[in-house]
Amino acid sequence: MHMEKGDAHYRIDNLDKSILRALMDNARTPYAELAKRFQVSPGTIHVRVEKMKQAGIIEGTRVQVNGKKLGYDVCCFIGIILKSARDYPRALAQLEALEEVVEAYYTTGHYNIFIKVMTRSIDELQQVLIHRLQPIEEIQSTETLISLQQPIDRDVTP
């Protein structure tokens, strides 16, 4: 766990929300344009953004990369059932080492761990399933859910 930056209880107002929404859509939007759009001065935009950075609301800026254009065509979710719930940390450590595993969730219910895997092909997915996941001792069984398409992908609304 890394250190928490700033005050977690900073309450954002409508201006903050507007700024966030704009920057979530395009992080390079000039402050001057935001200022004009929201009828405040560029300095104010700067102050608000800085506050939200300090509060840890804004964690950073990332370029959004189109995975398909890089050849990552196959996306799937895999529900993992462990032999024992106590195996969680060891299983997780091994999943972290697999770069095809882009997300992992510790879940309640039917599965112990739920992961999202992205590969360049169905063949590569099979390789990951057979040669990477199956050999992990702590895993009892897995269930795979292949995604053919992702029609919705957005962030939470501030």
Added chain:
Amino acid sequence: MHMEKGDAHYRIDNLDKSILRALMDNARTPYAELAKRFQVSPGTIHVRVEKMKQAGIIEGTRVQVNGKKLGYDVCCFIGIILKSARDYPRALAQLEALEEVVEAYYTTGHYNIFIKVMTRSIDELQQVLIHRLQPIEEIQSTETLISLQQPIDRDVTP
């Protein structure tokens, strides 16, 4: 530049990959710093980034927002089984209207649609399940998977 926007066949080299990795970590990394790091000129960085934008590999820049700091503490996945596979477009349209639905996948297997939902509390999640999803006619049944923690969250490696 004669390359069409969205050309899927632009092959990136090692320099492109390095630039991508850096910008995926921090989209505001100065070109001059990247130039120094990779032993090329700032102009070259600019040309490469522009190419990748044109090729559709770089889709844009987004600020990364900490959902928890905004109060979105609850994350869950919901597998949706439709009454008929033909209902997919109508069901999707209604899911799109729910801002709590941040991701949706069209999947093979047990479910027809698989969605990721983020809410501010368990109570709000229940509200979404009961008052938003259940009323959707096209849905036959749903299965909910609550995530207690997300230990891995990263992008595909270029």
Added chain:
DNA sequence: TATGAAAGACCGCTCCC
């Protein structure tokens, strides 16, 4: 055709009101 260097425009940061 791709790279490297330099000049100009633009943006963000800071100070003061």
Added chain:
DNA sequence: GGGAGCGGTCTTTCATA
């Protein structure tokens, strides 16, 4: 919170291999 000046960054242009 608003406004202006400074410093830094991005972008563009041109020369070069």
